[in-house]
Amino acid sequence: MNKITKVEVQKNNKKRVNIYVNENFAFACDMELVYRYNLAKDAEIKIEDIREVLIEEEYISCKNYTLRILERGYKTEKEIEKKLIEREYSQETISRVQDFLKEYNFIDDRRYTSMYVKDKIKNEGRNKIKYKLMQKGVAEETIAKTINNVNEEDEYEGALALCEKKYRILIKRETDSRLIKQKIFRFLASKGYDFDLINRIIRKVVNEEYE
Secondary structure, eight states: EEEEEEEEEOSOTTTTTEEEEEEEEEEEEEEHHHHHHHHHTTTTOOOOHHOOOHHHHHHHHHHHHHHHHHHHOOHHHHHHHHHHHHHTOOOOHHHHHHHHHHTTTTTOHHEEEEEEEHHHTTTTTHHHHHHHHHHOOOOOHHHHHTTTTOOOOHHHHHHHHHHHHHHHTTTTOOOOOOHHHHHHHHHHHHTTOOOHHHHHHHHHHSSSSOO
C-alpha cells in the first residue's frame, strides 16, 4: 500500500496542490480533488485511486480551459473539439466536457447558426455564410434550416448597400461602364451572393443589366 507523505499547495496557484507518495512527487491536481478523494497526509492510496484522480484532474482542467475559451466568444461544437484535441486531452475527457457544455447550454450549434446568420446577412450572401458555417463544423441540415428562413429583403438590402458603396468608389477612377460592372460583379460574388441577385442589384445601381 502506498501512503501520501506530503500535500503541498503550489506557490503560483493556490488552487492546485502537489501530492507526494512514499516521499516522492506523484502528481499535481486541483484542490477540489483533495477534498473529494481525501488526499491528506498519511492517507493510504492505491494505484487505481491515483488513476481515477488523474482522470478527474484532466476533466477539470479541460472544462476550465473550455470555459475560458467561451468567455472570449461563442463557438461551435466542432471548434471546441478541435481546440481540445490540439491541447491533447483524451477523447473520453473531451466527450465528457462536451456533454457538460450541452447540458448547461454553453454550446448549441442551432443557436450559434441563428446568431451568426443574423449578424453576417448584413454584408454577406447566403452562399458565403453557408460555406463559413460548414468550415466551423456545423451540420448542413442545421445550416439549411436557418439559411432557408433568411429574409430575402434583408439579404437584398445588404447587397444593395455594398454595391452602392463600391460603385461610388469605382466611378471616381473608372470611366468604362462595362469594367465597373465587372468589378462590382466580382466583388458581390466574392461576398457570396447569387448571380440573379447580383444582376438585380447591378441593374438597379448602374441602371444596366450585367451581361
